[in-house]
Amino acid sequence: MTRSSYLRLSPKNRTFTGFSQAWLGSDHLLIVNSSRLVERYQRFAFADIQAIVVAEGGRRAIWQAAVASVCFAFSMWVQFTFGKRFFAAIALAALLLALLDIARGPRCRCILQTAVSGERLYPISRMRTARSFLAIITPAIETVQGSVPVEDLAAQAAMTPQIALAESTAQPPAIERPLGYTPEILFGLLMLDSVLVFAALRSTFTVAFGLLPTMYFAEFLIGILALVQSRTRSATSVAVLIAAFLCVIIDPFALSGAAAWPGVVAVFQQPSPDAAAWNNQITASSTTVFLAVGWRAAMAITGLAVCHFERTAKGE
């Protein structure tokens, strides 16, 4: 075995990719972050540790129990055997996790404070661990730093000159995050979809049934992504994005979807839908086709132009 001067302070806090653990050294606290194949070490000298703050965190057992309940409900509702067993297994796993979570005690968030940093100690994730951790590390730190009553510490800290950054002090330049390309992807997709929706509404139910749902899904997904990432965008870009997203939501219910859907439903409602029924032409009015194609093309051109001008203004 490797000779080591370290004593274990906490159990392993495991994640999907590795674990982290706290160890007690002769004059420092060692935090090990392991990715299984490589271990990374962080050391905090006892002389530098100013404070350790532990805050009790939220409980996840409620969410795990909720997931278990939903899965149990699904397992009752689903008709086929595989589905019943699948949802029952998930519900059981969620229930076991909830019980395990309760048994391990309340969670916590521990921060170790030095003069220049506040470091989150991930291995200290439960109150029980935090108590035993503090019980061992406090005497070790006090051996190096000595022990002073808290009232005296507060009074001394108030008198000690602090190196604080005045508001007038020159600050380092702010790092601006580059603009993402998700809005451009959305508007490019809308341009492409304007051609596809024209093809779908001027062809058979088979083509429309294959094409339209895929289009709607892609537009919705990228629209959500673009809206989520739009915080760094200008107000004009955000306004165009919101308008485009509203059109994406309305279109399947009012324009292209409304034109194609009744025909598809009629084909499904036939006792034995044959190939001929699927090959029927969609009877969408010219106005519907014009509007479904038009809003996509208009939004795409406007959006791409706005994005281009925004990038030019930012000098990207």
Place this chain on the structure above:
Amino acid sequence: MTLQGILCSACLRPLPAELWSGVEGQRCPDCSAPVLVKVFPAFAQSKIGSLPQPLAADLEASCFYHAQNRASTPCDECGRFLCSLCTLEIAGRTLCPICFEANLRGRKIQDLESSRTMHDSIALALAIFPAFLIWPILVTAPLTLFWIFRHWNSPRSILPRTRVRFYFAGLIALSEIGFIVVVIAAIFLVRR
């Protein structure tokens, strides 16, 4: 960066001095989370580092790297005189920046190491995971054995750790090689 006061670990807002007692059951006034705070004397000490002293007379020893500064201590490794600006206290030794760099590169001081590769875990992964696809063991089984021999004496974790992963990896790799030999022999015999 200088932190102002003791911060709540849940909301990162300053905690009043009344909560520094280290007693459980108190709540952060901002987020109401139950907090347990331990404050140590380092918090009250001055955060200003000591500045190097300028030379007062020509006869005084000066820093090797800063001729205008008075030397305060020699480097434990190279013996050069250092001012307080150049002094680095590492693992009970006083080093100059050049010797510190040399130690860092040569991994001479364990307390300076920030990462280590776990060769035993790599060997074990190399022995186990390719076996799921069967054919890669033709390459990975001998490679595992090579890895074990190559890194048998390489520095392992700085924490307590045995060589058990190396033993398991070697055992699995030998079994895989045995399996390959049996399969090849079987094919050879069947063809004859």
